[in-house]
Amino acid sequence: MRVVSADDDPDCPSPPPRLRVAVVGAGPAGIYAAEALTRQQDVPVAVDLIDRLPTPFGLVRHGIAPDHPKMRAIRDTLHRALDHPAVRFVGNVEIGRDLSCRDLHAAVDAVVYTYGAALDRQLGIPGEELPGSLAATALVAWYTGHPDADRATVEAALARARSVVVVGVGNVALDVARVLARTPAELEPTDMPQHVLDVLAAAPVGRVTVLGRRGPAQATFTTQELRELGELAAADVLVDPADLELDPAAEERVAADRVVSRNLAVLREWAGHTAQPGRATVTLRFFTRPVRLLGEDRVTGVEVERTVVDADGRASGTGETTVLPADLVVRSVGYRGGELPELPLDPNRGTVPNDLGRVLRGGDPAPGEYVAGWIKRGPTGVVGTNKHDARETVATLLADVAAGVVRPGGGGDDDLVTTLRARGADPVLLEDWRAIDAAEVALGATRGRARTTLHEWESLLAAVKAAAARVR
Numbered sequence: 001m002r003v004v005s006a007d008d009d010p011d012c013p014s015p016p017p018r019l020r021v022a023v024v025g026a027g028p029a030g031i032y033a034a035e036a037l038t039r040q041q042d043v044p045v046a047v048d049l050i051d052r053l054p055t056p057f058g059l060v061r062h063g064i065a066p067d068h069p070k071m072r073a074i075r076d077t078l079h080r081a082l083d084h085p086a087v088r089f090v091g092n093v094e095i096g097r098d099l100s101c102r103d104l105h106a107a108v109d110a111v112v113y114t115y116g117a118a119l120d121r122q123l124g125i126p127g128e129e130l131p132g133s134l135a136a137t138a139l140v141a142w143y144t145g146h147p148d149a150d151r152a153t154v155e156a157a158l159a160r161a162r163s164v165v166v167v168g169v170g171n172v173a174l175d176v177a178r179v180l181a182r183t184p185a186e187l188e189p190t191d192m193p194q195h196v197l198d199v200l201a202a203a204p205v206g207r208v209t210v211l212g213r214r215g216p217a218q219a220t221f222t223t224q225e226l227r228e229l230g231e232l233a234a235a236d237v238l239v240d241p242a243d244l245e246l247d248p249a250a251e252e253r254v255a256a257d258r259v260v261s262r263n264l265a266v267l268r269e270w271a272g273h274t275a276q277p278g279r280a281t282v283t284l285r286f287f288t289r290p291v292r293l294l295g296e297d298r299v300t301g302v303e304v305e306r307t308v309v310d311a312d313g314r315a316s317g318t319g320e321t322t323v324l325p326a327d328l329v330v331r332s333v334g335y336r337g338g339e340l341p342e343l344p345l346d347p348n349r350g351t352v353p354n355d356l357g358r359v360l361r362g363g364d365p366a367p368g369e370y371v372a373g374w375i376k377r378g379p380t381g382v383v384g385t386n387k388h389d390a391r392e393t394v395a396t397l398l399a400d401v402a403a404g405v406v407r408p409g410g411g412g413d414d415d416l417v418t419t420l421r422a423r424g425a426d427p428v429l430l431e432d433w434r435a436i437d438a439a440e441v442a443l444g445a446t447r448g449r450a451r452t453t454l455h456e457w458e459s460l461l462a463a464v465k466a467a468a469a470r471v472r
Contacts, residue, residue: 027058029373127293
């Protein structure tokens with residue numbers, strides 16, 4: 001008996017065409033977008049999750065500090081979305097190099113851009129270009145093992161860094177301060193590359209000062225990040241009690257915001273502490289802004305100005321200046337999105353113009369183009385914030401499908417991976433990522449750790465090739 005398929009039987013309706021979606025960026029925003037697409041039941045989907053790196057997870061891998069293993073473990077949760085049969089991870093593919101945006105749109109029905117906001121914002125003060133002045137993005141990329149990290153510049157800066165000034169009072173600034181103040185024994189169990197551990201162990205850091213141009217009521221760090229400073233094995237946290245005196249506007253903010261209230265309680269626990277002999281110090285200094293980096297061949301100090309904050313939370317200088325010794329200055333004053341060829345970008349906000357995730361070109365929605373994550377809303381929130389944000393964008397996309405603006409099956413018939421390989425690209429798929437993952441776990445085991453991050457493009461791709469050779 002011949003089995004009759006749906007294609008042969010005129011009374012059996014054909015299955016609806018799948019909605020083919022490319023998500024550009026395999027960090028939390030991209031993975032949450034893929035998850036939202038596969039969890040809905042209205043439209044069958046196929047998702048290609050594209051990333052420039054051969055590894056997924058974005059800032060969970062290369063942004064969260066390695067001494068935060070519980071927070072970094074969120075990648076285990078994110079991995080479940082990668083395992084969905086309708087999702088295909090396609091790493092080691094760069095838009096603008098391996099594919100243009102136009103190529104991508106020709107191959108799929110819709111594109112969701114989630115490539116984040118990886119560029120740093122500058123202070124805009126004299127001396128910022130001196131050696132010994134680094135962006136937090138550069139330092140974080142280095143200590144998390146990002147393959148594009150500028151090892152030479154970062155390691156040269158750290159080799160002479162006894163006094164460090166970190167500008168900014170967000171979570172990244174506290175991460176930087178905490179990592180630099182850790183002892184080698186505290187960092188040894190982490191998944192940092194071995195060269196990072198070696199350089200940090202040799203760095204002579206004894207004093208870290210964190211500067212906030214406004215008061216503690218306007219700081220953006222979370223209480224968990226703040227508390228961890230007080231748990232450092234060989235460093236004391238210092239806060240000037242005068243910085244914790246609040247004006248009526250700040251008092252109102254404290255009363256209205258639980259996080260700010262909890263932060264103040266922690267800071268008051270440290271107020272008046274004094275440095276203990278033989279221990280490093282981490283000083284949180286508020287109402288202070290840098291006005292100039294000092295030095296000729298490299299940074300030797302920071303001229304800072306005392307500030308006052310008005311009722312609207314704006315800081316202004318008082319003219320009262322002092323000089324802080326500094327061998328290393330790390331700016332952590334925000335991120336902005338970079339340009340992607342053929343995609344519009346608001347240069348002031350560093351985001352792609354959009355309406356509920358729909359990309360706007362000349363003020364009008366661009367059919368089939370969407371954004372989610374930091375490139376959509378700016379660098380705000382925590383990892384979990386991207387879940388709601390991605391769901392909003394996916395809801396917008398599905399509304400456009402329902403309205404006929406986006407038509408499933410409208411993309412080309414060519415398979416994206418086949419096209420990439422035909423062009424000479426070498427896409428890294430999920431099984432290839434598993435080979436990298438296994439290689440990192442094996443490398444970590446040689447030193448008694450759960451994992452050691454592979455930090456070079458060559459070593460990442462070599463792990464893929466070695467696994468493929470074993471299969472053959």
